Amino acid sequence: MPEERIVLRHCDTIDPEDIETYLARGGFKALEKATGAMSPTQVVEEVKGSGLRGRGGAGFPAGVKWELCAGTPAAQRFVICNADEGEVGTFKDRYILERDPFSLIEGIAIAGYAIEARQAFIYLRAEYHHLLGPLSKAIAGIRERGLLRRPDGSELDIQVREGAGAYVCGEETALMESIEGKRGEARYRPPFPPTRGLWGQPTIINNVETLMNIPAIVLNGGGWFSQIGTERSKGTKVFSISGDVRQPGVFELVMGSPLQELLELAAASDTKMVQIGGAAGRVLPGDQIDTPLSFETVLGAGSVIAFDTTRDAVAVVLRNAEFFAEESCGLCSPCREGTLAMVEILTRLSRGEGTDRDLAALEELGRVMMATALCGLGQAAPNCVLDTLQHFRPDYESKIKHLAARG
Amino acid sequence: MAEYQGNRDVLALLKEAQEKPGYLAAELLQQIARDCRIPVGHLYGVATFYGFLDTRPVGRNVIRICQSVPCYLKEVDAVAKAIEDELGIKPGEITGDGRFSLHRVNCLGACDHAPAMMVNGRVHVDLTPSSVIDILGEYR
Ligand SMILES: Cc1cc2nc3c(=O)[nH]c(=O)nc-3n(C[C@H](O)[C@H](O)[C@H](O)COP(=O)(O)O)c2cc1C
Ligand code: FES
Numbered sequence: 001m002p003e004e005r006i007v008l009r010h011c012d013t014i015d016p017e018d019i020e021t022y023l024a025r026g027g028f029k030a031l032e033k034a035t036g037a038m039s040p041t042q043v044v045e046e047v048k049g050s051g052l053r054g055r056g057g058a059g060f061p062a063g064v065k066w067e068l069c070a071g072t073p074a075a076q077r078f079v080i081c082n083a084d085e086g087e088v089g090t091f092k093d094r095y096i097l098e099r100d101p102f103s104l105i106e107g108i109a110i111a112g113y114a115i116e117a118r119q120a121f122i123y124l125r126a127e128y129h130h131l132l133g134p135l136s137k138a139i140a141g142i143r144e145r146g147l148l149r150r151p152d153g154s155e156l157d158i159q160v161r162e163g164a165g166a167y168v169c170g171e172e173t174a175l176m177e178s179i180e181g182k183r184g185e186a187r188y189r190p191p192f193p194p195t196r197g198l199w200g201q202p203t204i205i206n207n208v209e210t211l212m213n214i215p216a217i218v219l220n221g222g223g224w225f226s227q228i229g230t231e232r233s234k235g236t237k238v239f240s241i242s243g244d245v246r247q248p249g250v251f252e253l254v255m256g257s258p259l260q261e262l263l264e265l266a267a268a269s270d271t272k273m274v275q276i277g278g279a280a281g282r283v284l285p286g287d288q289i290d291t292p293l294s295f296e297t298v299l300g301a302g303s304v305i306a307f308d309t310t311r312d313a314v315a316v317v318l319r320n321a322e323f324f325a326e327e328s329c330g331l332c333s334p335c336r337e338g339t340l341a342m343v344e345i346l347t348r349l350s351r352g353e354g355t356d357r358d359l360a361a362l363e364e365l366g367r368v369m370m371a372t373a374l375c376g377l378g379q380a381a382p383n384c385v386l387d388t389l390q391h392f393r394p395d396y397e398s399k400i401k402h403l404a405a406r407g
Numbered sequence: 408m409a410e411y412q413g414n415r416d417v418l419a420l421l422k423e424a425q426e427k428p429g430y431l432a433a434e435l436l437q438q439i440a441r442d443c444r445i446p447v448g449h450l451y452g453v454a455t456f457y458g459f460l461d462t463r464p465v466g467r468n469v470i471r472i473c474q475s476v477p478c479y480l481k482e483v484d485a486v487a488k489a490i491e492d493e494l495g496i497k498p499g500e501i502t503g504d505g506r507f508s509l510h511r512v513n514c515l516g517a518c519d520h521a522p523a524m525m526v527n528g529r530v531h532v533d534l535t536p537s538s539v540i541d542i543l544g545e546y547r
Contacts, residue, residue, distance in 0.1 A: 181417030
């Protein structure tokens with residue numbers, strides 16, 4: 001399967017600073033079709049029928065979320081575009097925002113129409129400060145042309161809110177706290193955002209890439225989209241690949257494409273293992289690169305980091321553990337204490353001072369965190385520890401003195 | 408909903424306030440709290456939560472060097488060491504002349520051009536131990 005471009009179809013063919021180039025390629029035809037020829041409910045139905053699932057990591061069906069939100073009576077509803085892109089190893093949202101802000105804004109406008117919202121926010125991570133100006137300019141240009149006005153006279157306002165350097169703010173409820181001007185601590189759920197979100201109002205929050213799919217779905221129909229991909233993963237996925245590869249970058253593949261294909265596009269060699277889905281993601285050993293990439297298998301937000309045979313699993317896992325210890329918001333103890341304990345054990349191991357008990361302790365700790373942490377951060381933090389303990393146990397054992405001597 | 412009607416972008420407010428002095432001193436937070444009628448405890452809670460807000464002094468130029476795995480694979484530690492040697496400071500410290508402070512942060516979303524760092528609002532990529540010294544020269 002070659003690269004297939006739905007999300008990235010306008011990247012590098014339009015000028016991101018010149019809306020004319022986007023209009024010349026059929027830009028805003030989808031929004032025109034949605035607001036002119038479809039009811040909000042029909043738009044929601046189309047998105048539901050497409051089978052599109054969220055690209056920010058959790059894979060929740062977008063149409064179901066929209067339907068729930070649209071069906072909740074309220075004075076005001078909100079659309080949020082999650083451009084916090086904090087998953088380690090992902091840069092595809094940055095790539096998209098740099099090259100085609102227009103399709104994203106069109107997707108947001110369609111979402112706003114579908115749930116009858118008048119206010120949308122794009123939450124942009126502070127690390128992407130260089131994109132704040134261009135993005136705001138693109139929105140202003142579109143507004144000036146009246147493209148955000150609807151047949152009933154209402155208009156969607158889109159504001160860009162810049163984050164301030166907190167990974168956990170990519171989590172949807174923490175992100176809403178942050179927009180509300182608070183500390184970015186995750187909320188207990190339920191209620192879920194589609195019924196009670198921003199300022200307590202029904203809210204849909206979607207990743208940049210999810211919203212990028214919307215114009216094509218509206219134009220070509222949900223049925224068209226649902227023909228692409230696998231049984232439970234429709235469409236394409238945009239991957240960010242980095243690490244031990246000669247051509248790191250962004251590639252869009254049909255869902256279900258084998259990992260090997262991506263590794264080839266990025267010119268990887270001597271691959272020992274691959275981490276998919278960022279620091280919280282799963283680790284596959286090099287002999288499993290025929291694994292298809294989809295929600296059924298492994299995906300996350302599409303971060304793929306390749307490691308060659310010169311790399312030590314424990315060193316890599318320690319880096320990840322340090323990441324979680326720092327980024328834990330500290331609210332729940334399994335995550336706050338668990339991540340610190342992992343760093344402590346892994347540090348000891350990497351110094352060659354590990355004991356027999358350490359491996360069992362890591363496994364036990366991992367299981368407890370997965371079962372009891374409040375949000376996805378703490379629940380997923382143990383993934384790479386447990387995966388590498390399974391596939392690369394000798395890397396650990398070589399750091400425990402008497403085992404190393406025996407081995 | 409009343410909350411939303413009067414909503415203001417608190418993060419932007421604090422970022423702007425911190426721009427000139429470099430950090431959000433207690434007196435500054437108190438003044439913002441009075442001016443904007445926001446409880447000072449709330450502002451302090453927010454200011455201490457976010458990595459890009461500082462309640463303690465930082466350098467005139469803030470260096471944030473990425474320590475996440477893709478940058479680690481591309482020898483970011485050697486780049487960090489070059490900066491530390493050049494400036495004579497460790498992460499978390501400020502140079503004697505107040506020109507720089509150094510901080511280690513997580514993935515900047517520039518892993519296709521690792522290793523990467525951010526200085527103030529700008530990301531610098533494809534760093535080497537020598538290129539990074541030239542880049543620092545651009546910041547006064
Ligand atoms: C710790 C944590 C960090 C997250 N970071 C991001 C992020 O940076 N970008 C994103 O789109 N989703 C992120 N998510 C997922 C969001 O909570 C949410 O599922 C997503 O924004 C929904 O949009 P989608 O359905 O279109 O994917 C994160 C989740 C967790 C638990
Ligand atoms: S790991 Fe350094 S920029 Fe992503």
